[in-house]
Amino acid sequence: EAGVAQSPRYKIIEKRQSVAFWCNPISGHATLYWYQQILGQGPKLLIQFQNNGVVDDSQLPKDRFSAERLKGVDSTLKIQPAKLEDSAVYLCASSLAGGSSYEQYFGPGTRLTVT
Amino acid sequence: AQRVTQPEKLLSVFKGAPVELKCNYSYSGSPELFWYVQYSRQRLQLLLRHISRESIKGFTADLNKGETSFHLKKPFAQEEDSAMYYCALLAYSGAGSYQLTFGKGTKLSVIP
Numbered sequence: 401e402a403g404v405a406q407s408p409r410y411k412i413i414e415k416r417q418s419v420a421f422w423c424n425p426i427s428g429h430a431t432l433y434w435y436q437q438i439l440g441q442g443p444k445l446l447i448q449f450q451n452n453g454v455v456d457d458s459q460l461p462k463d464r465f466s467a468e469r470l471k472g473v474d475s476t477l478k479i480q481p482a483k484l485e486d487s488a489v490y491l492c493a494s495s496l497a498g499g500s501s502y503e504q505y506f507g508p509g510t511r512l513t514v515t
Numbered sequence: 516a517q518r519v520t521q522p523e524k525l526l527s528v529f530k531g532a533p534v535e536l537k538c539n540y541s542y543s544g545s546p547e548l549f550w551y552v553q554y555s556r557q558r559l560q561l562l563l564r565h566i567s568r569e570s571i572k573g574f575t576a577d578l579n580k581g582e583t584s585f586h587l588k589k590p591f592a593q594e595e596d597s598a599m600y601y602c603a604l605l606a607y608s609g610a611g612s613y614q615l616t617f618g619k620g621t622k623l624s625v626i627p
Binding site: 403414440441443444445448450455456491498499504505506507509 | 519524547559560561601603605607608609610611612613614615616617618619622624
C-alpha cells in the first residue's frame with residue numbers, strides 16, 4: 401500500500417512569512433496527526449483529526465498555526481506568521497482509527513527552516 | 516502530564532555486543548509503551564509495542580511498572596541496527612482520543 405505522502409519535503413522562508421504543508425494519508429485511514437519535531441527532540445503532537453473533525457489540538461499554537469482536513473482525507477497545516485523557533489521537521493501520520501490498538505504510519509516529513 | 520525520558524543521546528556498541536537502550540516514563544494511568552525506529556533516510560516506523568510481547572529484529576522490551584521503565588534490548592548488535600530509536604507512551608487525552616508522547620531519542624551506532 402502507498403504510504404503517507406507529504407509535500408514539500410523542504411522549505412526555507414523568512415520570519416514573518418507564511419507557509420503551508422500538505423499531507424495525504426494512507427487510503428482508508430480515518431485518523432490523521434500532525435507532529436512537530438525540533439532538532440534533538442522527539443516528535444510532539446500538534447493536532448489530531450478523526451475524519452474531518454479535530455479531536456485534540458491542545459498543543460497547537462493557535463495564534464499562528466492552523467490546520468484543516470476538509471473532506472476527511474488530505475490535510476494542510478499552515479503557519480502564519482512564522483517565527484525562528486518554528487524551524488523543525490513537520491511530520492504527518494495516519495492510522496485506521498484513533499484508538500490505542502491502531503499503529504500510526506508516518507510520512508517523510510517536511511523540513512522547515514525559518515531565517 | 517505524561518513524560519518519557521531517554522537518558523542517552525548516543526550509544527555506541529561493537530558488532531556482536533549486547534545492546535540496551537533505556538527508557539523511563541511517568542504516567543498516572545495504565546501505560547501503553549512503544550519503541551519507534553528511524554533508519555537513515557527512512558521514515559519513522561514502529562518497532563515494537565509492549566502489549567504484543569514479541570521480538571522484532573531480535574529486539575525485545577519488557578514493561579517494568581515498578582521501575583517505570585521500558586528498556587529495549589538485543590543480545591547481539593548488528594550493523595544494520597544503527598539508527599535513531601524513540602520510546603513513546605500512549606496516553607488517554609480525553610474525548611476518546613489518545614496521544615503519543617515521545618522521548619528525545621537515542622542514536623545507536625554499531626561499530627563494525
